[in-house]
Structure formats: C-alpha cells, structure tokens
Amino acid sequence: TQLLEQSPQFLSIQEGENLTVYCNSSSVFSSLQWYRQEPGEGPVLLVTVVTGGEVKKLKRLTFQFGDARKDSSLHITAAQPGDTGLYLCAGGLNYGGSQGNLIFGKGTKLSVKP
Amino acid sequence: KAGVTQTPRYLIKTRGQQVTLSCSPISGHRSVSWYQQTPGQGLQFLFEYFSETQRNKGNFPGRFSGRQFSNSRSEMNVSTLELGDSALYLCASSLLGWSGLGSYEQYFGPGTRLTVT
Numbered sequence: 001t002q003l004l005e006q007s008p009q010f011l012s013i014q015e016g017e018n019l020t021v022y023c024n025s026s027s028v029f030s031s032l033q034w035y036r037q038e039p040g041e042g043p044v045l046l047v048t049v050v051t052g053g054e055v056k057k058l059k060r061l062t063f064q065f066g067d068a069r070k071d072s073s074l075h076i077t078a079a080q081p082g083d084t085g086l087y088l089c090a091g092g093l094n095y096g097g098s099q100g101n102l103i104f105g106k107g108t109k110l111s112v113k114p
Numbered sequence: 115k116a117g118v119t120q121t122p123r124y125l126i127k128t129r130g131q132q133v134t135l136s137c138s139p140i141s142g143h144r145s146v147s148w149y150q151q152t153p154g155q156g157l158q159f160l161f162e163y164f165s166e167t168q169r170n171k172g173n174f175p176g177r178f179s180g181r182q183f184s185n186s187r188s189e190m191n192v193s194t195l196e197l198g199d200s201a202l203y204l205c206a207s208s209l210l211g212w213s214g215l216g217s218y219e220q221y222f223g224p225g226t227r228l229t230v231t
Contacts, residue, residue: 104157
C-alpha cells in the first residue's frame with residue numbers, strides 16, 4: 001500500500017503569518033494535486049503539478065513538486081481567515097488498482113485567526 | 115458549467131438498513147469515482163466507473179456496490195448498514211479517468227453525509 005504523509009496535521013496561526021505544508025512519500029507519482037476542503041463540502045482542486053521541480057503560484061499560494069516526484073509543499077504567504085480549511089494532497093498513480101488513481105494524504109487542518 | 119452534484123446531502127439510517135446515494139458528474143465527464151471520508155481514515159477509495167464499467171475497486175466489503183448509467187450518472191449502494199459506515203461519501207468526476215499521460219484531475223461533489231444509528 002502506498003502512502004502519502006502530510007505534515008503538520010494541525011496548524012493554527014494568526015492572520016498575516018506565512019506557513020508551509022508538506023506532503024511526502026517514498027513512492028514516485030506521475031502528478032501531485034492539492035485540494036482545499038471546507039467543513040461539510042467536497043474537496044476543491046487548487047492545482048496539479050506534473051513535472052519534477054515544478055513550481056506553480058496561485059495568488060498567495062505557492063506549490064512545489066519535488067525533483068524526484070515523491071514530495072510536494074504548499075506555501076501560503078500572509079495567510080488570511082479565508083484560507084482556513086483542510087488541505088489535502090493527492091498523488092497520481094501510473095495505474096489503477098485497489099487504491100484508485102489517486103492516493104490521498106490525511107490532510108492538514110489549517111485555522112487562520114483574525 | 116454545472117459541477118458535480120450529489121443527492122441526498124444528508125441521510126440518517128438505522129443499522130441493518132440499506133442506502134443508495136446518487137452522483138451526477140460534470141457534463142461530458144465519463145469517469146466517476148467514489149470515496150469514503152472519515153476523520154480517522156481520511157479519504158478512502160471505493161470504486162471507479164468508466165463508461166458503465168467498474169474499472170477499479172477499493173478494499174471495501176461486498177456490502178458496498180455501485181453502478182453507472184449510460185448518461186454517466188452513478189449510484190452507490192450500501193447494504194446492511196453498520197455504525198462504522200457513518201461517513202461523508204464523496205463522488206468525483208473526471209473527463210476520461212486515468213490516461214497514463216501524467217496528469218489526472220478530478221472534481222468532487224459536495225458529498226452525502228451518512229449517519230447510521
């Protein structure tokens with residue numbers, strides 16, 4: 001069974017602070033996706049990274065895919081209360097199987113206080 | 115373009131009953147995947163359907179089943195409900211499902227919150 005470990009599990013910060021969330025695995029992924037999920041709702045896709053070393057920016061969010069395509073990070077600059085939510089990373093597999101096409105981490109629960 | 119819709123949004127059932135959940139994918143998407151999300155286990159893959167055929171299946175007991183119709187709408191069924199089946203059930207649609215070309219994107223519905231008492 002392949003695993004994606006996310007850290008930290010919980011993060012509580014003040015508005016305006018910067019933060020980084022990590023997603024690590026011993027497996028190589030064909031792609032890596034980040035989602036944000038709010039309570040009672042489904043995850044919303046934020047970004048997909050495909051190439052090792054790739055960096056993508058989405059306003060104050062910066063996503064990086066590791067060179068070896070085994071890990072990824074999400075950095076948020078000047079966090080705002082609206083960034084609060086559960087951040088999930090998901091690694092794409094080259095084949096389907098009992099884990100499906102995507103392996104999900106358990107998420108980082110972020111709380112940004114005004 | 116309308117997103118993924120799931121019905122019902124909330125459901126309360128008694129142990130031993132059965133339940134059917136429905137998912138309508140984004141128009142044009144042919145792949146539908148189902149996940150169970152719980153606080154302890156996170157998102158766990160149930161199964162994927164593509165063009166009315168089950169393509170992948172997760173490690174869930176046979177009480178969990180699904181199907182897909184010709185219009186790509188999908189249903190999942192859980193028979194003989196157990197307390198541990200209480201969870202958020204999410205469906206996600208994707209244009210073609212996994213293509214092996216390096217990028218795979220799926221879009222989630224809002225989920226059905228199932229409570230088994």
